[in-house]
Amino acid sequence: MxxxxxxxxxxxxxxxxxxxxxxxxxxxxxxxxxxxxxxxxxxxxxxxxxxxxxxxxxxxDVTPSTWDNVAEPAGMADVRTAALESGTLADALEVCLADADPSDHLDMHGRAALARALVLQTxxxxxxxxxxxxxxxxxxxxxxxxxxxxxxxxxxxxxxxxxxxxxxxxxxxxxxxxxxxxxxxxxxxxxxxxxxxxxxxxxxxxxxxxxxxxxxxxxMVRSDLAASGVMFSIDPDSGHRGVIHIASAYGLGELVVQGSISPDTFTVWKEGLRRGNFAIVHRHLGSKDRRMVYSDDEVQDTRIDEVPLKERRAWSIKTLECRHLAEMALNIEEHYGAPMDIEWAKDGVTNELYIVQARPETVHARNGQAKLERYMMAPELIASLKSSGKVLATGQAVGKRIGSGKVRLYKNYEEVLERRRAMKDRIADGVKLDEIPEAERVFEEGDVLVTGMTTPDWEPMMKLASLIVTRKGGRTSHAAIIAREFGIPAVVGCSEALDLPMHEPVTGSCAEGDTGWIYAGEHPFEIEQIEVDTDMELHTKIKLNVGFPTKSLADSHLPVDGVGLARIEFVLSSEVRIHPLALVHHEDLKKYLETGVVSQALSPYAEGLEREDESVIRASVDEVERRAWSYEDKRGLFIDKLREGVGLICAAFHPRPVLVRLSDFKSNEYRELLGGRVFEPYEENPMIAWRGASRYLDDQFRPAFEMECKAMASVVHDFGLDNLQLMIPFCRSPEEGEAVKDVLSEFNIGPKDGVPLFVMVELPSNVIDAEAFIEKMELHGGSIGSNDLVQTVYAVSRDDLENYQHPVDARSPAV
CATH class of the missing domain: 3.30.1490.20 (ATP-grasp fold, A domain)
Incomplete structure (x- = not known):
């Protein structure tokens, strides 16, 4: 050589x-x-x-004349003179960095600029x-x-x-x-x-x-003609090691790494991948509004292009490509024996997927799981803030913390430096710091940092922030990665970020699920430190109630025996948000708006159609078209959202059992979903009316329940999640329960298919005729719904209990 x-x-x-x-x-x-x-x-x-x-x-060796053209950064005259007299670049760099103080941003900026200029002139x-x-x-x-x-x-x-x-x-x-x-x-x-x-x-x-x-x-991988992104062989927020997180967008990967766009994201269950199952248990469609591509410009190697709307609405990679990426991540993790942070790219010429970087994941590698920290705002305070118009902005929550402080909003990092120079000059002129109005001061510890997007230049400031808010970015953006590393709450991909009131106090909550909320004003919150001994054997069996699927990855770290109740209604209200029958009858509704003729399929809902304003029906139809544009059969949206919500919970807790209660919205609650007022009756007492098992078997609602069954069947048979258990709510008779069981069996998710079946015990008949329920439904168990049992035993609507002059509750003798 x-x-x-x-x-x-x-x-x-x-x-x-x-x-x-x-x-x-x-x-x-x-x-x-x-x-x-x-x-x-x-x-x-x-x-x-x-x-x-x-x-x-x-x-x-370098002669001083070599560096004659090196510019002099502000305040660096003496340092430059000393550096130019050095004999080598190494000596000059040592002069530049001598006595460097990372807390003095202006001094650091000047020293770093001088050091780079010396390198570029050598x-x-x-x-x-x-x-x-x-x-x-x-x-x-x-x-x-x-x-x-x-x-x-x-x-x-x-x-x-x-x-x-x-x-x-x-x-x-x-x-x-x-x-x-x-x-x-x-x-x-x-x-x-x-x-x-x-x-x-x-x-x-x-x-x-x-x-x-x-x-x-x-x-180079020609991902400018295809897609690229990052992936973690661990969940980057919770540190859950049973899943792989993939982020993908069109074009070269820099925009995803920088966090300047919101990418598509995919969560893949590792064990399902090993078993050869579908395994993609959760997906989120990002905006992907821009992409970096090759430039023909002789000065710039790349340029940024807008992505057409049709491509934005489509997934940037195919399902099989997502699985192949996950398989590569799994192989890389197994080779290194540790969770990995990986960059990947798809070549648009060959259509092959390449890995272009892999490094150890550092945030959760340093943090053990022995201590849990929970940030909480009072539920009544949250409800009051949301109902009184105090919500200023929302975005993607990073972490589970809460932070508050005064808003400091900057267009870019250069603006920060300019403000620091101006303030330094004023202090040099004899103005005392406490004489400078707060609105004219630069970023201070405990302030809220707000900007379009962050880059590594921001990091010395970011570690001082109580909260970080960016207009662009996703869970794998620079802002998100650094916020996790510093343990600071962040709200990214927040479209209203730059509209936040400058210098005014705000509170940012990442403790309410996947959405980060920015509230006007500073509000109290509590921090609960929980020491968890994961090796301790608990004599009492404990299961969790789980609401939002995205919290399940973090909740699964608790030393519990599984999930005792996961409500499908949370997925319906937070992810689907559309009445299931509005999806089933979407084409009929479109024809109704075009012709005014009520089809046979819509005839049972003629009263609702007549009652509802046509503009409201048209708005709901348009929203279905917008959200489910990629589905030829709009029911696919419902099935995908439901199976991914439940699938994520099951994957998070696997192999521990997850008991999922099938939908139990009442008519007044279903009516609040998009398009719901057409399909729902107005009932005097919906608490004891058309709900639970009776809904599933009704000819009008049966198509909606079948979508639910298809989603649950996919969780079991496509994802391979064998820890799913199902529970029937508000089941009035053993015969009704048996009929529901038979429907589940049609979709291969009945007791004989290995899916344990439970019933909610919330009616006197469930107690009095328990043996018959167990026999006819082939029950594995039951869960006591004490609130509904109180109302059905005492014939007092749950909604009216507070006003009942002789209070009763679950401790009352009859219950």
Missing amino acids: SEKCELVQWFDEVGKDDAGLVGGKGASLGEMYRNLCDCGVLIPNGFNVNVEAYALFVDA PIPDEVRAAVAEGYARLCDEYGQGVDVAVRSSATTEDSAEASFAGQYDSYLNVHGVDSVVEHWRRCVASLFNERAICYQLEKGLDPLASALSVVVMK
Whole structure:
């Protein structure tokens, strides 16, 4: 091997133990290239320009005249003078970073800018240039002349289990030609001295000058013609290790990694994947409004394009591709023996899926699960805020915490620096800090940071925030990743973020499920610390009541025996939001609006059609078209949402049993769903009227119940979740229960199909005739519904109990 070749190692020459030579990224790519290609994990070929090349560059003698054109950042006159008198770049960089204080943002900004300018003005050694040229020529031999490559930073301190350094250093896409590759190598070296990277290392107790940089040069995957994204072999919010989280969007992956778009997300159940089941237990369709593609511009390598509406409404990857990605993530995790944070890309030319980076997941790797922390606002306070118009904005919740403070809104990080310079000048002129109006001050600890999107430059500020709010981004965006690492609540993908009132107090709650809520004003909340001994054997069997599916991944960490009650109504109200019969009869409703003729299928609802305003019916039909546009049969929306909601709960707790109560909305509650007023009667006392089992068997509602059955059947037979149990609510007689059991059996989810059946004990007949219920329904068990049992025993509607002058409850003798 020639001397110049010693500066380069190809992927098949390095492995995970070579991070000291080729950096964390290069070592990981080599490890996978050498060991996982035979397992179906594809890695584009490439080489590493190693740390020896970096050492040659920084240790070479440099004459002061070389740096004559280096600009002088504000306040850096003395530092620049001292740096220019250094004999080598390494000496100059040491001068730049001497006495660096990460808490002084302006000083750090100036020092980092000077360090980068010195790097970019330093000549590249001939040996380095020759080594890069030889490596690029070999890639051209493999892939074709002028091959497009990615030039990516790979520091020796990054991608460890203790610190990810995600996004700290720069990488470049769609680079062509030897000269351009060499120049981008130098830009990568300069990024070692980005302000955010220096601060990050100082705060971790690391010496920025002790880090060395290798640079990866690898074949580009043409994801600009397809899709790309990230995935975690662990749930990034809860740390649940039984699922894989995949984020996907169109184009090159930078926008997903940066968090500047809301991607599609998929949750895949690992055990189901191993068993060969469908396994995609939850999906969320992101907005994906922009994509990064190749640019024909000689100055810019890439550009941002708008995504057409039709593509935004479609999934960015196919189901089989999602499964293949999950299989690759599983193979990578099993090879490394730890949860992994992975970047992937689909080639639009070959349609093949590639892995372009994998590093240890760091947030949950450092945090044990022995302590649970619960943030809570009083339920009555939440209800009051929502009903009184105090909700300012909503978005995706990151974490489960609550934070409050005054809003500090910035368009970009440069605005922050400009404000800091202005305030520093005023203080230098003799103005005291307490004399500066609060509205004119820059970000302070405990403030709420609001911006369009964050980048690594923001991180020194982010760690001081009580709450982070961004207009763009999803659960794998930069803001979300850093918020988790710092333990700060964040609301991302918040479309109203930039409309929040500047300098006014707000409270942001991520403790109410998947949605993050921003309320006007500062409001009290409690923090409950719970020490959990997961090895302790509990003598009392405990099961949870689970409402929202997205909370189940976190709740499953508790040492419980499963789920004792999961209500389908939560999925209907939060995910579906459309009356099931409005989906069943969608085409009939469209024809009714066009012709005014009530079809035979709609004739049972003629009174509701006459009663409802036509504009309201048209609005509900239009909303179904908008939300279910990709479904030829609109019932598919209901089935998918229901099976994914229940599937996520079952996957979270597997193999512990999950008891799901089939739908138990009353007519007044169904009426509140979109389109519901057409299909629901007005009953004097809906609590004891058309509900529960009697609904399932009614000819009018039977098509809706069959959709429910199809969803539950998919959970069991498609997902392979064998821990599902079903419960029938408000079942008046053993014969009624038997008839419902027979319907379940038609869909292969009855007791004889291995799905245990329960009944809600909430009627006197359930108690008096218990033996008959058990026999005819082949019951596995029952659950006492004390509230309804009180009302049916004492003939007092649950809605009227508070006003009843002789109070009764579950402790009353008859109950």
